[in-house]
Amino acid sequence: MNLTRDRVRSIGWVAVLTICGALTMGLTLRVNAVKSQVRLAERQIVSLQRQKTMLETEFETRANQQQLKVLNDVEFGYQAPTAAQYLEGERQLAVFAKPRGPNAPAPIRVASAVEASPPPLSTLLSSVAAKAREIQSSDEPHKPATVAGVAERESTNDGDIDPLSKLERLEDDRE
């Protein structure tokens, strides 16, 4: 076959055209694929959103004020708490504190996050209480805490004080 320059050029053009066509085709297919994926995702979003609304509405309906009232009347009989059941703050709460009785289980210790700048009163309270418990457990691990025991500790060790009295001191300092 006699390949002239013109012929080579035209074959070249055809090849370029074919490649361009193939690339365009590929791109179109790819774009369409992505588009249909997006459409599918959208349909899923709409359907999930509708399901969510449906469930939310069902929940709101089943838990509406009238249903809750009926449920309370039949099952629980809860009443609004009286004034005596409310506490103003930590000080009123501390009034209810009692020394541990004999053979009482060890208090549950809760870890608390230490805040950077001015710690609130509750943090102070818990750290003081934790410190007191720590000392108590390290000093006499098996001896139950009693009023007498606490008084004894206070008299022997000036540095370790009953947490409540320390709390009161802290509050006095603040005032």
Added chain:
Amino acid sequence: MTSLTVSSVITSGRVELVNVRQRLLLIAKVRLLWVLCLFALVALTAVFRIALLGLFEPSRASRSLSDVLLPARGEIVDRNGVPLARAFPAYALWYNPQALGDSGSPLVKPPAEVAAALVAIFPDMDEAELTRQLATGRRGYLRRRILPEDANKVHALGEPALEFPRENERYYPQGSMAASVLGFVSADGEGRVGMEQVFDEQLTDPATKGAPAVLSIDTRVQGALEDELHEGMMLSNAKGAAGIVLDVDTGEVLAMASLPSFNPNQIQRSDVPNIFNRVTNQVYELGSTFKPLTVAAAIDAGSITDLSRRFSGAPLRVGRFTIRDSHPIGDTINVPEILIHSSNVGTALIADELGPERLKATMERLGFNRRPEIELPARGFPLWQSGKWARITNMTVSYGHGIAVTPLHLASAYAAMVNGGIWRPATLKKVDPAHVPDGHRVFKAATSARMRQLLRMIVDLGTGKKANAVGYRVGGKTGSAEKPGAGGYRRTSLVSTFAAAFPMDRPRFVIIAMLDEPQGTVATSYQRTAAWNAAPVVGRLVPRIGPLLGVMPDATRDVDLTDLAPLVPGKAEE
């Protein structure tokens, strides 16, 4: 000759050949140019399309998504975002006889059998009527709204003619709660009666319906108010009840109830008369609850400067009328005692000294001469005497007769009386604390402080004792007015009201509880007056809503009553 001829022929033939070749070359070049143009066009189109896809396609897709997710009608939520009304794609039960094709029976089974199966799913449907409807083969709704689980049961019947299309319905998850505030949406999609009508444009405009309309109502408070009012209504065998909880500093309505109520979810079947809102649309003579307003006007105007001054307690004759008290109180009576024992005579004497002009001016500043200020479309016009008031009018208005206003008027007036003296319009829209309306001053701050003491004393020692929720420092005034009937007042038909505010040392909320025609029952010790039926409603309601609204009970705190205590025997002994 011959050769010459031949040569000329050959020459001319060559020239033609050259011409043909040149022409062909030209054609080829032109065709090549065309092909090139075509290539360029294809390439350009491709580039253009890529640019188009890259630049514009995603935005169009996202717009369509947001369009789809936009509700058919915007939501209405309470102040904490709890939905009170929402567009909800519910199922309807539709009968389509063409589902199986034109020829033959529209149903697989006999109509009677299908009707029986449907009645088994929906027990309130009429079987005979349903059988007739299925047999006629006319398409139409069998039921407007069915539950998804019922739709599944209908599907299990295997009748293609029973279709359940999803339709956008208005749904109220709280049922009949706050129905008079919300209203309903009619079959043509327009909001009616309540805030549905007020917000109609906002809820249907595509630009605004995406965001919910926020009400000032608190669902929990509304639930408690309706519950307690309903209980009060049942205990006293009353015909109806109305109640409102109003924020004294902003004018926001936290709860508003009109009983008996209706269910906006079943508006076709509900009692149409109950759609009427007793709080904003019905005017009542609210009786003794007006006495504190009269006393406040007199203190404010300076006509009472000494609360220990004693007024006569004897029946008062004015023209052909006689004003008397419901029970004998004593020969003379001072201002705190007038309120504690709810003396008509004493209040009338105070109003007489104040004068009709000044009492009328105060009532006008409290908005008693116009419709109540609220967004709701249904607002009642008070029975108000315009022009110059006669002496007897002045006296009867002072204790709440001869003037009829809505319970909402009274709530706004009490808010102004206890909040330091500023009257603000009531609103059902949540108010941004930074944009509280200025309102206008009706009473001086000192008058307001004095009234807080007096209202607290009424609950502590007087007719409002049953409203005294321990620790909440409730103050208020009872009012039991006879309803006007043919030929005068009807002695046995009362409207009993309790207007209260709490906590009195720093008032936050006003509560109005009103019972329409309560009867004397065992639960109310055979009494019809507000002290026995409306006051206990407030006494039970306050401990329920106080903590929710940030009012902590404290039995050790109260209003300072030191300067008034010596004026009242019961208090002086403490």
